Amino acid sequence: MKVSEEGRERMRQAQLNGNNWMRGRTKENHPNWKNGVHRNKHCGKDYEEWRTAVFERDNYTCQKCGKVGGRLNAHHIKEWAEYHELRYELDNGITLCETPCHKEIHYTPI
Template sequence: MQAIIESQKKCTRCNQYFTLTSEFWYKNKLSKDSFAWVCKECSKIYVKVNSDILKKKSKERRERKKDKLNAYSRGYNLEHKKELSKLNKIYLQSPAKYKTYAHKISFADRINQEKNGSLLAYCTYCNKPFHPTNTQCKNRVAALHSEIGSENRLYCSTECKLSCPVYKKIKHPNRYKKASSRETNPILRQLVFERDKWICQKCGSTGIGVTLHCHHILPATQNPMNANDPDVCMCVCKSCHKDIHKQNGCGYNDLKCYRENGKRANG
């Protein structure tokens, strides 16, 4: 009985005995046994009940020691500059956490939470699910808050980023450059791709590695009123899109009949 009592400690708040392990006690260097005088459960209850008071005291303490803390921080950063730089690079290249960025980008981007807590996003250009890095999410947040002047969204690869018509577009209308591509409306593009199930309507190609374009069956320049109508657009791969525009007259008449009849080419 004596041995059991010696290996245990009495909480000064709830008056119960607990084993002297980190499971029941927080560490405290001022104590003889290196454990706090109050058990973990009582400590949690105290913090929960007095959270406002503790926050206020902590803020006042930081204000009193502001200069000292800043000096220490500067000295530490200078002393460990290389190590901190390496850690920062690793952090920026690592997958982003859902809790860190969900409340910042969920209103603008389609995202989900993985079982391990990482953030799962969908590529703006190809709709492929991927895990964005902290750098990508930071740039996206900056673009949403107009901290950078151009558009920056979430892309699964550099190829998708460079192929996307909205990437690096200037946000202010009076500074827009005249678009050389017909793919100027990302919402229209998304609607067409979803309708055609992300499959090229000429050759039937789809999946990873296939770059898809939104092709206007009726020339957008000749029919500006219908340029944003999904019914006059179709999903084609990059190579088929090039072949279409190599034809005399771009083959718009053939493609128009092709769409109206509800057919799909096989090759």
């Protein structure tokens, strides 16, 4: 969609004047607020703390191939969806490099 220079200027002025319909609509006031529940399991303080603890325990090292650093994933040994009580248990996590180790676990052909 092309916007004319005049249209762009009107949008720019609206932003500069602070005419934003979402201003002040955060958390409970936001139309999509779901009581702090995130659709993405990787959002939230509990997950971030668990992930960091798994990485630190494993010294930021893939436990399958021994690669240090790089793109690492904190993998749930017992599935996230089925074992709610184990979601943030340190013993239910393992550090894996993204490629190939973590991908092999999730994308192994049948």
